[in-house]
Amino acid sequence: MYENEFLNVYAAKVVEYLLAIAYLVLFVGFWRWVQGEKAPGSTGPRPARRS
Amino acid sequence: MARGESWFREKILMGMDGRSYLRSLLTPFNLLVAAILAVGVPVIVYRFTSGLAATTRLSQVQPWGLWIGFDMMTGIVLAAGGFTIGAAVHLFGMHEYRPIVRPAILTAFLGYLLAVFGLLTDLGKPWNIVMAIRYQGSASALFEVAWCVMMYTTVLLLEFLLPAFEWLGWRRAHETLMRSMLGLTVLSVVFSTMHQSALGSLFLIAPAKLHPLWYSPYIFIFFFVSAIAAGVSMLVLEGTLSHRIFRHRITGSEPDVEKLQLGLGKAGAIVLFAYFFLKLQGVAEGRHWDLLFTGWGAWFLLEIVGFVLVPSLLYGYGARHGKVGFVRAGAIVAVLGIVLNRLNVSIIAYNWNRPDHYVPSWMEVVVSLTLVTMGVAAFRWIANRMPILSEDARFAVEPDEGRAPEKDRAGLLSPLTERDREERTLPRAAAGR
Amino acid sequence: MKLSRRRFLGVAGFTGAAALGTAGRARAVSADARGENECAMLVDTTLCAGCRGCEAACAEVNALATPDPDVAIIKARRETGPETFTVVNGFEAAGAHGEDRFAKRQCMHCIAPACASACPVRALDKQPGGPVVYRGERCMGCRYCMVACPFEIPKYQYDRLAPLVRKCTFCAKRQAEGKKPACAEVCPTGALAFGKRGPLLELAKGRVYRNPEKYVHHVYGEHEAGGTDWLYISDVPFERLAMPSVRDEAYPDKVLGALGAPPFVMTLWPPLLMGVYAFSRRRDEVARAAGASRAPANECDGDADAGGRHG
Numbered sequence: 001m002y003e004n005e006f007l008n009v010y011a012a013k014v015v016e017y018l019l020a021i022a023y024l025v026l027f028v029g030f031w032r033w034v035q036g037e038k039a040p041g042s043t044g045p046r047p048a049r050r051s
Numbered sequence: 052m053a054r055g056e057s058w059f060r061e062k063i064l065m066g067m068d069g070r071s072y073l074r075s076l077l078t079p080f081n082l083l084v085a086a087i088l089a090v091g092v093p094v095i096v097y098r099f100t101s102g103l104a105a106t107t108r109l110s111q112v113q114p115w116g117l118w119i120g121f122d123m124m125t126g127i128v129l130a131a132g133g134f135t136i137g138a139a140v141h142l143f144g145m146h147e148y149r150p151i152v153r154p155a156i157l158t159a160f161l162g163y164l165l166a167v168f169g170l171l172t173d174l175g176k177p178w179n180i181v182m183a184i185r186y187q188g189s190a191s192a193l194f195e196v197a198w199c200v201m202m203y204t205t206v207l208l209l210e211f212l213l214p215a216f217e218w219l220g221w222r223r224a225h226e227t228l229m230r231s232m233l234g235l236t237v238l239s240v241v242f243s244t245m246h247q248s249a250l251g252s253l254f255l256i257a258p259a260k261l262h263p264l265w266y267s268p269y270i271f272i273f274f275f276v277s278a279i280a281a282g283v284s285m286l287v288l289e290g291t292l293s294h295r296i297f298r299h300r301i302t303g304s305e306p307d308v309e310k311l312q313l314g315l316g317k318a319g320a321i322v323l324f325a326y327f328f329l330k331l332q333g334v335a336e337g338r339h340w341d342l343l344f345t346g347w348g349a350w351f352l353l354e355i356v357g358f359v360l361v362p363s364l365l366y367g368y369g370a371r372h373g374k375v376g377f378v379r380a381g382a383i384v385a386v387l388g389i390v391l392n393r394l395n396v397s398i399i400a401y402n403w404n405r406p407d408h409y410v411p412s413w414m415e416v417v418v419s420l421t422l423v424t425m426g427v428a429a430f431r432w433i434a435n436r437m438p439i440l441s442e443d444a445r446f447a448v449e450p451d452e453g454r455a456p457e458k459d460r461a462g463l464l465s466p467l468t469e470r471d472r473e474e475r476t477l478p479r480a481a482a483g484r
Numbered sequence: 485m486k487l488s489r490r491r492f493l494g495v496a497g498f499t500g501a502a503a504l505g506t507a508g509r510a511r512a513v514s515a516d517a518r519g520e521n522e523c524a525m526l527v528d529t530t531l532c533a534g535c536r537g538c539e540a541a542c543a544e545v546n547a548l549a550t551p552d553p554d555v556a557i558i559k560a561r562r563e564t565g566p567e568t569f570t571v572v573n574g575f576e577a578a579g580a581h582g583e584d585r586f587a588k589r590q591c592m593h594c595i596a597p598a599c600a601s602a603c604p605v606r607a608l609d610k611q612p613g614g615p616v617v618y619r620g621e622r623c624m625g626c627r628y629c630m631v632a633c634p635f636e637i638p639k640y641q642y643d644r645l646a647p648l649v650r651k652c653t654f655c656a657k658r659q660a661e662g663k664k665p666a667c668a669e670v671c672p673t674g675a676l677a678f679g680k681r682g683p684l685l686e687l688a689k690g691r692v693y694r695n696p697e698k699y700v701h702h703v704y705g706e707h708e709a710g711g712t713d714w715l716y717i718s719d720v721p722f723e724r725l726a727m728p729s730v731r732d733e734a735y736p737d738k739v740l741g742a743l744g745a746p747p748f749v750m751t752l753w754p755p756l757l758m759g760v761y762a763f764s765r766r767r768d769e770v771a772r773a774a775g776a777s778r779a780p781a782n783e784c785d786g787d788a789d790a791g792g793r794h795g
Contacts, residue, residue, distance in 0.1 A: 004596075009189075019747065103642045112636060175641075186606050188603045188605050194605075244753065248745065256735055
């Protein structure tokens with residue numbers, strides 16, 4: 001039974017976009033984690049400036 | 052009630068009493084706006100009461116006309132200055148361009164609202180536009196355009212709220228928003244890239260209907276690159292106009308607009324030069340060199356030589372020799388070229404091989420003109436009241452001391468104002484100010 | 485259980501062949517195989533007498549205005565319209581022996597329809613059974629389907645205040661009830677043959693091969709626009725019957741490449757842009773630390789105290 005290949009595109013697009021959105025959400029946290037930011041604190045190699 | 056009245060007088064009437072305000076409205080510019088609206092608004096109403104057949108010259112073979120080609124497509128590309136300068140300043144760190152970011156964001160925001168109103172006027176059943184959220188036709192380039200325009204208009208609204216909150220004096224909201232600016236700027240570039248290119252992708256589905264010199268599998272790249280060129284050029288034009296017209300709204304030192312324009316000219320020269328060769332690549336890829344010798348070929352060459360290569364050279368010469376006049380001339384030609392390109396793709400070179408050609412009706416032209424006029428009037432209204440040409444000094448925060456610079460309370464300069472002020476979002480800034 | 489070498493090779497060979505077979509099937513390149521089980525219609529123009537009974541039946545079933553009774557109108561080269569889902573155009577003495585020829589035009593119900601792929605709300609949608617149907621309730625009237633269709637079929641009710649897109653429905657409702665489309669039901673000459681696309685294509689090719697001097701060696705709709713559910717065979721070149729020449733590629737595929745870009749942009753731009761940001765901020769910090777002119781910092785720049793609270 002041959003499926004209509006054209007109709008498959010919609011399911012594929014859902015996966016692509018959900019994946020991209022999930023990535024964007026994860027990216028924010030990942031970026032901060034790699035930069036070594038814990039809280040409003042250090043950003044990179046500079047020592048945290050607190051008064 | 053007195054308090055509300057005085058807020059209204061200060062914020063809306065710019066400090067005048069009712070009668071003086073009304074008298075102040077009698078300017079030649081305002082009369083022109085009023086005249087255009089007097090004709091245009093009834094036409095818009097008529098479009099909605101009588102339908103598309105009565106007001107447009109769209110047909111079964113020409114489903115898209117001026118409102119799509121100009122209001123939507125040209126409107127969106129000319130609003131590209133927002134994301135380009137936002138990225139330049141906030142991501143690439145070119146802080147000297149800070150003074151033109153806010154006017155650019157406002158122009159972009161109003162430009163997108165214009166494009167959306169233009170679209171709503173063109174849609175057969177505009178109330179069904181919400182269906183795009185409910186049902187996802189994700190195989191469609193128009194679906195991508197719709198979503199990314201929705202997302203980006205939201206981003207623009209948020210970016211516009213920054214000066215709006217300063218105007219309203221809402222500090223807490225302002226600080227919260229400030230913290231999101233980096234993320235908003237990144238999103239603005241992401242969404243803009245997607246929909247500026249998707250507007251070109253719209254035509255991928257109709258290869259036989261668009262003339263081969265304009266149709267290319269890479270049309271979406273052409274649209275994106277030309278969007279950057281359009282953004283840069285509109286920034287130059289804006290710098291010339293708004294910094295002159297709204298000079299009275301600039302607090303603190305006046306930015307060296309000419310110097311900034313020379314810098315923009317340099318960028319414009321490079322982008323347009325690359326775009327010119329990209330278009331030639333499109334011809335090469337399609338192996339359409341022979342078509343350059345036809346009538347349509349001449350029109351195509353006019354577009355890319357006269358309105359892409361020439362402004363590139365004007366920009367380059369102006370930037371190299373410090374002659375701002377050339378840069379400004381280049382901007383005008385470049386903007387006309389972008390408009391020409393969008394109109395070519397959507398209505399002129401579209402259906403090029405049909406015997407009769409679409410010409411917009413006078414009502415279509417009037418509606419488009421009216422929407423642009425409303426946008427310009429809105430820009431004026433906002434720029435005259437909100438901190439667009441300058442940022443509100445009371446919202447600036449001293450990084451080391453954590454309090455607003457004292458001098459700015461009286462509207463005088465603090466030493467920081469002369470070099471771009473650093474704005475911080477220290478929680479301490481809110482306390483006691 | 486000891487697996488003999490012979491049996492192992494047999495099993496491996498069978499699995500391998502099955503795997504290759506499935507892989508091949510998933511990418512079904514053969515145009516013949518695509519849409520095999522979709523409902524389709526074969527139009528044999530050599531059999532059409534130009535009676536326009538199909539127009540009348542279509543108008544009745546779809547509650548449209550009765551077609552113009554003037555017989556001469558058949559020479560008029562009509563297009564379909566918002567209230568005319570199908571037209572039969574006549575071509576005087578176009579036949580191989582000087583006979584008149586007639587060609588019925590309507591939506592081709594493509595296997596991979598350009599209009600359905602273009603619709604941002606799937607108001608036009610392909611049913612797996614074959615018909616490309618329209619749901620007017622969700623249509624916003626963007627008319628992109630009209631831009632997309634290479635056959636110029638979707639027509640718009642510009643004169644209405646709540647306009648709809650109009651075209652042949654392939655009588656999807658009748659098909660759901662197991663009936664033939666109205667046009668095929670009334671056709672007196674058998675010019676319209678309704679069935680599954682696979683067998684109809686065989687039928688069409690059979691007629692052509694058995695009468696090679698008579699028929700043009702082409703089944704219109706076999707490959708046009710990537711394959712359509714309405715197929716035509718004719719004894720005169722199709723351009724002479726005013727049938728548009730359409731490319732053999734599936735139209736939705738033309739957009740797939742560009743449409744693949746957004747997820748990539750959403751993924752690639754943030755690290756690129758944040759990288760640029762980090763670079764420019766570091767450059768500012770270095771300049772500041774060097775104590776040269778006090779370098780202005782970024783509006784978005786988080787200081788040590790407020791840093792990390794971006795976006």
